Amino acid sequence: MSTISLPGGTWTLGDLTVTRFGYGAMQLAGPGVMGPPADPDGALAVLREAVDLGITHIDTAAVYGPRVTNQLIREALHPYPESLHIATKVGATRDENGGWPPARRPADLRRAVHDNLETLGLDVLDLVNLRLGDARGPQPGSLAEPFETLAELQRQGLIRHLGVSNATHEQVTEARTIAPIVCVQNMYNLAHRHDDELIDELADEGIAYVPFFPLGGFSPLQSSALSAVAARLGATPMSVALAWLLRRSPNILLIAGTSSVTHLRENVAGAGLALSDDDLAELDKIGR
Numbered sequence: 001m002s003t004i005s006l007p008g009g010t011w012t013l014g015d016l017t018v019t020r021f022g023y024g025a026m027q028l029a030g031p032g033v034m035g036p037p038a039d040p041d042g043a044l045a046v047l048r049e050a051v052d053l054g055i056t057h058i059d060t061a062a063v064y065g066p067r068v069t070n071q072l073i074r075e076a077l078h079p080y081p082e083s084l085h086i087a088t089k090v091g092a093t094r095d096e097n098g099g100w101p102p103a104r105r106p107a108d109l110r111r112a113v114h115d116n117l118e119t120l121g122l123d124v125l126d127l128v129n130l131r132l133g134d135a136r137g138p139q140p141g142s143l144a145e146p147f148e149t150l151a152e153l154q155r156q157g158l159i160r161h162l163g164v165s166n167a168t169h170e171q172v173t174e175a176r177t178i179a180p181i182v183c184v185q186n187m188y189n190l191a192h193r194h195d196d197e198l199i200d201e202l203a204d205e206g207i208a209y210v211p212f213f214p215l216g217g218f219s220p221l222q223s224s225a226l227s228a229v230a231a232r233l234g235a236t237p238m239s240v241a242l243a244w245l246l247r248r249s250p251n252i253l254l255i256a257g258t259s260s261v262t263h264l265r266e267n268v269a270g271a272g273l274a275l276s277d278d279d280l281a282e283l284d285k286i287g288r
């Protein structure tokens with residue numbers, strides 16, 4: 001077990017306790033999230049290090065690779081420690097160009113849930129997010145049919161908890177009329193703050209908000225204000241961005257991605273950075 005302590009404490013997703021500092025596995029697949037990684041042993045080492053560091057929340061999807069990150073997780077960590085909870089997503093597929101077309105018909109969703117169960121080597125999935133919208137972001141429209149399908153799979157005992165991803169505020173509200181949700185996974189970081197109001201509402205309701213692209217995703221976060229605060233604190237901009245998210249709201253869970261053990265350790269250490277009120281005020285201006 002590592003001597004670096006994990007910042008942020010824990011959060012409860014339904015009946016599952018997870019560390020607020022989690023890990024997002026998408027970056028472990030090959031370029032464009034297609035195919036195997038260039039360094040499979042390195043990918044397995046990152047996953048094992050995540051668990052050694054005490055992380056108990058890993059985010060993945062059968063469409064990463066496809067199946068690559070799930071298979072890596074299984075190879076590195078199965079049989080899973082009891083404390084480890086794996087969240088996955090359904091609602092999109094991959095095309096021959098590496099695109100992410102929607103796949104939200106009931107048959108698509110049933111197939112995707114079984115694909116995740118099989119590739120992860122599980123009988124029940126801890127948390128399944130219905131991924132909505134498209135690559136441009138959330139799109140309006142009812143989620144009733146796909147979300148009812150997942151609620152049915154939950155009643156059948158294949159899924160413990162449900163969430164929604166890439167969702168509009170209205171879709172979050174609609175989902176909750178169909179079945180309880182334990183999280184919303186949307187794009188959010190220091191520079192993209194469309195969901196500020198939603199985060200506060202979910203916090204009041206005890207629902208987690210799990211930002212994807214917490215470090216900017218494929219285009220790393222860049223901002224002179226972020227660099228200035230980082231320089232003042234003798235920290236990296238990545239550390240400041242993660243520490244800010246942990247401070248932003250207690251219901252925010254981190255799933256920052258990396259394919260590097262060194263970056264993973266840096267992120268764990270960096271997210272524990274103490275930010276003063278002045279730092280927060282300066283950072284707050286970036287995305288507002």
Ligand SMILES: NC(=O)c1ccc[n+]([C@@H]2O[C@H](COP(=O)([O-])OP(=O)(O)OC[C@H]3O[C@@H](n4cnc5c(N)ncnc54)[C@H](OP(=O)(O)O)[C@@H]3O)[C@@H](O)[C@H]2O)c1
Pocket residue numbers: 023024025026027059060089131165166185186211212213214215216217218220238255256257258259260262263264266267
């Ligand atoms: N629901 C959705 O639609 C959706 C969409 C996208 C992502 N996700 C989930 O969100 C998770 C996080 O997103 P993400 O991984 O795409 O983006 P991210 O966490 O914002 O950024 C990952 C990028 O930052 C780099 N990085 C990480 N730590 C670093 C460090 N200390 N120094 C320098 N570079 C660093 C990584 O490169 P290295 O590999 O070199 O460290 C990688 O390129 C994914 O793993 C996935 O599970 C969900």
